[in-house]
Amino acid sequence: MTPNKEDYLKMIFEIGGDTALISNKQIVAGLNVSAASVSEMVTKLVEQDYVTHTPYQGIKLTATGLKAAALLVRNHRLWEVFLVNSLGYPVDAIHQEAEMLEHATTPDMADRLARMLGNPLYCPHGGVIPDEDGHYLPQSRVRLASLKVGDKGHIERVVDEAAVIDYIFALGVHVGEHFTVVATNAEKITLMLARSGEQVDIDLPRADHIFVQL
Ligand SMILES: [Zn+2]
Structure with missing residues (x-):
């Protein structure tokens, strides 16, 4: 499956593009795609004001991009917690399932899911779960x-x-x-x-x- 715009935003967030400049190469490694695909998508994300791209320095999320990425990450990680805690999935079998579910999740559904799960702060992979406003605890760099x-x-x-x-x-x-x-x-x-x-x-x-x- 070819990663879409949302997958790029999530990856940029996860590898530190919320607070620092990251490189095309780091996105290539994270999503297992070609450098050409990354350049093409970064151009689109710049046009849509999701990221800034400073040549030879790197890519960083804008405020708009950060909010969008944080909410996508929230959906993904809430489903991961649900799959493990409520459905009994093993931790190594949840990523693909959460990947499908996150794209069909409305903000209301995410809020209800969070409440039912007791507002968890971390996913089973140790990642922070942003709140409904896209705020999250500091994570290691x-x-x-x-x-x-x-x-x-x-x-x-x-x-x-x-x-x-x-x-x-x-x-x-x-x-x-x-x-x-x-x-x-x-x-x-x-x-x-x-x-x-x-x-x-x-x-x-x-x-x-x-x-x-x-
Ligand atoms: Zn996770």
Whole structure:
């Protein structure tokens, strides 16, 4: 399925385009699309006043884009909580379902869902859930890919993108997991997991979409 405008807005929000400039390359990696598709969509988003694009510097959400993205993220993450808490889905099986449901969600439906779920603040992947006005708690800006040997921390959130979520679950790494960085190179970062003492390699493009707290 080709990602649509809404998927781009969500991805830009998730990888930090709410407060900082992000690159085309980061969107390419997040959505698994070509650089040409990203350029084309960014041009459209600029025309519609959802993002600003400063050549050679990056892309950032405008106030309009931020509100739209936050509400899309809200819909997606509320459905994720519903699927896990109310329907008993395993955490690694909810992304695609939430992806379908979010596009059919009206603001009233999202508000009712939030109330029924007790106004949850985080999705099962550790992402913040914005309120009905698009406000949300601060989220980590520290990428796992940026860490150095000896850094210790825990995984705060994984970008809501199937490729990243499936990858990390297949490795047996979870949101909240504490780790120490034991090696890095141009391709991967190696973590020792505090819980099991096991070492896992995470490739850098994926590690760039995993946010941590030190
Ligand atoms: Zn999520």
